[in-house]
Amino acid sequence: MAESERGILYLVATPIGNLADFGFRAVEILKKADAIACEDTRHSRPLLDRYGIDRPLLALHEHNESTQAPQLIERLVRGDTLALISDAGTPLINDPGFPLVRLAREAGLRVVPIPGPCALIAALSASGLPADRFAFEGFPPRKGPARLAWFGSLRDDPRTLIFYEASHRVEATLRDLARTFPPGRRLVIARELTKLYETLALTTVDSAPALLEQDPDMRKGEFVLVLEGAPPAPPDSDELDPEQTRILKLLLTECSVKTAVGLAVKITGARRDKLYRAALQWSGGQAGGKGADSEG
Known part of the structure; x- marks a missing residue:
C-alpha cells in the first residue's frame, strides 16, 4: 500500500x-x-x-x-x-x-x-413503510416488563421504527408489540435476509403473533422488525379545552386580559394566541378588560 x-x-x-x-x-x-x-x-x-x-x-x-x-x-x-x-x-x-x-x-x-x-437498511428498503424518517432501536430489552415499558415509550413516535431480535425471543417480542401498539399498526417481519429462506412478511402488530404460531419456520433465523410510526397528531384546535376555559375565565374576573392570558399560558401550557382570542371575545373585545388591575 x-x-x-x-x-x-x-x-x-x-x-x-x-x-x-x-x-x-x-x-x-x-x-x-x-x-x-x-x-x-x-x-x-x-x-x-x-x-x-x-x-x-x-x-x-x-x-x-x-x-x-x-x-x-x-x-x-x-x-x-x-x-x-x-x-x-x-x-x-x-x-x-x-x-x-x-x-x-x-x-x-x-x-x-x-x-x-446492512440488515436494517435492507429490511427498511423492501418493507414498503416510510423510509424518509426512521429510527434504529437495536435489540429490545430481554425481560418482559422492561420490554413493555420500552415499547410504551416509543408508542407515539412518528418515525418508522426498526428493531433487531433473536429467534428465541421473537415470539415474546411480537406479543409485547401487540400489547403496546394500536391494532392495525403495520409491521414487517424480515428474517434470513439475503439467505435461501429470506422472508419479508407484511402484517399488523395484532396479527403478527399468529404468523409464528401457524408457521414454525417463521420462528427461525435472524430477525429485523420494521414498525410503522404513529400517525401525525391532529392540528391544534383553536378551541380551548374545559380546564383551559375555566382557568382563563377565572383569571379574567381578577386581572386584565393581558395579565390573565400571561398567567393562563404558564398554568395550562396553551398557546398564547389561542388564549388571547378567547379572552378578547369574552371581554367584549377590550384588551384592558374590567379586572382588578385595570383602570376606571
Whole structure:
C-alpha cells in the first residue's frame, strides 16, 4: 500500500448472509491491510478464505475492545493500515468498534468507511413503510416488563421504527408489540435476509403473533422488525379545552386580559394566541378588560 495510504482505519461492511454480496473494493482493501480486526476470527475466516484474503486476524469484541482499541491506535500511529469487520453487515451497527473509531478520530487518524450490506437498511428498503424518517432501536430489552415499558415509550413516535431480535425471543417480542401498539399498526417481519429462506412478511402488530404460531419456520433465523410510526397528531384546535376555559375565565374576573392570558399560558401550557382570542371575545373585545388591575 502506498505511503500516503498508511495509518488508515478502514471500516469494511461484510455480507449479512449471501457471500456473493461482498464488494470489490472491500475485498481489495482487506487484501492490502496489515491486519484485520474482527468480532470472531472463526466466523470471519470462511468468508476471507473464499475471497483469497490471507491477512493476520485480531479479535475485537465487546469483552476486549476497551483494552484492545488503544493497542490498535498505537499501530495506526506507527503507520499500519488496519481494517475492521464485524460478523456480518456494517461495523458498529449494533456491533463492536465504537471505542476504536472514537479513539482514532480523537487522534486525528483517517477513518474510511467501505460501505456495503446492512440488515436494517435492507429490511427498511423492501418493507414498503416510510423510509424518509426512521429510527434504529437495536435489540429490545430481554425481560418482559422492561420490554413493555420500552415499547410504551416509543408508542407515539412518528418515525418508522426498526428493531433487531433473536429467534428465541421473537415470539415474546411480537406479543409485547401487540400489547403496546394500536391494532392495525403495520409491521414487517424480515428474517434470513439475503439467505435461501429470506422472508419479508407484511402484517399488523395484532396479527403478527399468529404468523409464528401457524408457521414454525417463521420462528427461525435472524430477525429485523420494521414498525410503522404513529400517525401525525391532529392540528391544534383553536378551541380551548374545559380546564383551559375555566382557568382563563377565572383569571379574567381578577386581572386584565393581558395579565390573565400571561398567567393562563404558564398554568395550562396553551398557546398564547389561542388564549388571547378567547379572552378578547369574552371581554367584549377590550384588551384592558374590567379586572382588578385595570383602570376606571
